[in-house]
Amino acid sequence: MIDKRVANADVAVTGLEDGMTVLFGGFGLSGIPENAIAAVRKRGTRNLTCVSNNAGVDGFGLGLLLETRQVKKMISSYVGENAEFERLMLSGELEVELIPQGTLAERCRAAGAGIPAFYTPAGYGTEVAEGKEVRVFNGKPHLLEHAFDASFAFVKAWKADPAGNLVFRGTARNFNPLMAMAGKITVAEVEEIVPLGSLDPNHIHVPGIFVHRLFQGEHYEKRIENRTVRPRP
Amino acid sequence: MIDKRVANADVAVTGLEDGMTVLFGGFGLSGIPENAIAAVRKRGTRNLTCVSNNAGVDGFGLGLLLETRQVKKMISSYVGENAEFERLMLSGELEVELIPQGTLAERCRAAGAGIPAFYTPAGYGTEVAEGKEVRVFNGKPHLLEHAFDASFAFVKAWKADPAGNLVFRGTARNFNPLMAMAGKITVAEVEEIVPLGSLDPNHIHVPGIFVHRLFQGEHYEKRIENRTVRPRP
Amino acid sequence: MALDKNGIAQRIAQELRDGWYVNLGIGIPTLVANYIPQGINVEFQSENGILGMGPFPWEGEEDPDLINAGKQTITALPGAAFFDSALSFGMIRAQKVQLTVLGAMEVSDNGDIANWKIPGKMVKGMGGAMDLVASAENIIVAMQHTNPKGESKLLSACTLPITGVGCVKKVVTELAVLDIDPERGFVLLERAPGVSVEEIVAKTAGRLVVNGEIPEMKL
């Protein structure tokens, strides 16, 4: 067994340098690597290009790295609901590249699958298509899109074994498995590290080969962004 | 719940017509759709183009459809160990297209993911590259490969629920999930259909949306092609 | 009388067919799930990674690991499946989802849709909308017929940056149900109870086809 465990989040972000491109798992505030984000903030690394479907909210998630001006550029599909983000963007302190959510996912998956580029119909005929090669397949125009090239990926899973095999829970899975595949150095944080052999090998979402560093998060707030309920009858 | 169950294998192959392109899951003899193959043989459909990593052996797996001359063309990565196959190929009764295993898998996955084409390094500089577009990414030449366009996919899973959610076991998974995604009509056969709600939604390998027809196989031989053991100490 | 949001959702729900997988956008589209006709089985996909989405949880049973694309807490029905974002958009692009219902700021009479960006305003992003509209074969737009200034949102050409080209098949507003025929434009099929054809004509800026008697919607 190749043991992927490191001591803590601070050790896990070793080697992260100014100017790097970094993938952050999560959708909204669900399944985000809370402890890695805190460690990146503590480390103070600057000028990061962050690829994440969303940009967190004020004071939580990636909002914490926006607050400290550690982010040079966000690559996301949706960045609403974040006043600090809006202020930085409008003042020109933050670059933003918006790309379709499915393309974002597939560009991560492509990186992790050794596919340098692929064609997708998403965005044809829109601003997103500017400067991109268009090719018609089956009578329908498609855009050429490229795999991401990221130094680090920070992902959050539910459980892992010491070999780095990851299991996710519910819709907290989202971008995490794809970004785990795509990182040159993939740091996975989990709620629980279980003993080797206790995960069913049929039900591993991300095999440990994709994970370079693994740690158990100290605390998870798991904040809910949009609480909707049915009143009890 | 959208119920995908059909009565049996014969009903499941309804609509299969001469000349169609069909995907068959399995690697070697592991995870092959034994009951669907038998039903296709019984149906007598001819001139099929079969996409399958392997071509079965004499008298088992796809060997059963070669025996009855129902296959016009095989698209595979490896076709060894089959005397009838060799005879048909050498006599010109069977066309064969050999493609790299990873490309075969990715072309299925692409079809099921709505990606019409992608670039892969596999086969560059070899016979496989003949007639294909070459493009350099990151200093390395790649080939343009296209998604399969198949009318039917026959796959074999371990368990399913009535909604068609599939779970595989061990390395019998292989091409099955990808082909399940890729079929215009996907027929899944399983060893056991379990009650709705008894599969963990975190551990579905193929969501039922990809499965059109589901049945429980009557009998599985699950023949072993290459039995290797350690003598007990 | 013009429909309210629930009325629009209820009318769209009549388009559901047994055995369909359906993706509902944020806003009015979400309400469609409340009006599934009797005897119809459909399953809801949310593009962040679930098939078999159920209603909101009971108070106190919210789970941060279980949300929909609007980041709302939800539940999973028996037979549900969770998956990653690549598989989720894979099934969308591969047209495994039979119906997509979206809101829009503008729709043109050839089926273009604009629903992600207003120049000069803070851009929030397209999320999954561009993937959905580029791939879905059956897109219904749920929206108000006019914007808050009273200007038509059914145009001959979108004025806002578009989300997708020639993709919308049907529009349901508080006033009318209209098909889109790229050759002829908006084809008026039904009007809301008590709404006149004249009002719809007056509030539709794009090409509009009105053929014969236009029936009232049945809700």
Next chain:
Amino acid sequence: MALDKNGIAQRIAQELRDGWYVNLGIGIPTLVANYIPQGINVEFQSENGILGMGPFPWEGEEDPDLINAGKQTITALPGAAFFDSALSFGMIRAQKVQLTVLGAMEVSDNGDIANWKIPGKMVKGMGGAMDLVASAENIIVAMQHTNPKGESKLLSACTLPITGVGCVKKVVTELAVLDIDPERGFVLLERAPGVSVEEIVAKTAGRLVVNGEIPEMKL
């Protein structure tokens, strides 16, 4: 004395490094797993869909759902994972596998490899070999130095249809360990115990660099 198959495997096993994921081809490469050096943790990947492959099962415990790429019945170690063929070749193309050991019919002095097809003979297919050689950064070929007719398999250019271009980094035969430097050709590193440099020179048809004293392998 020339090595036997186990000797070749044993020498290749010395190339293993702690923490590596390794893909072993059919034949001699499979034997490498029997000689993992003490204190080294490696995991074996088989491209049909397993990481953490263990030894053959005990007699009577064979499982038809658990085979390797050579279709042999195998076992899974604690911490193993099963996956589909797309993910399997994804990790291969994305260079997550640190070492690939393959057999070959011919290798050229610029690193081309031919191991899938002999014109005029029944073609069995390339299986996963073309994907592996196109992507792996570290490929060791395990093979006999000459073919059954006594002709060198280490050539200036492959005569058989190639499997991949300029990809082989090292060759281990029953006679020698050779690096491939595309600029200079085969670089002789070690000779089998008792085998002379002259014999290696005589049996190597491609460019061969022999620099200084060539040590014997230590097994």
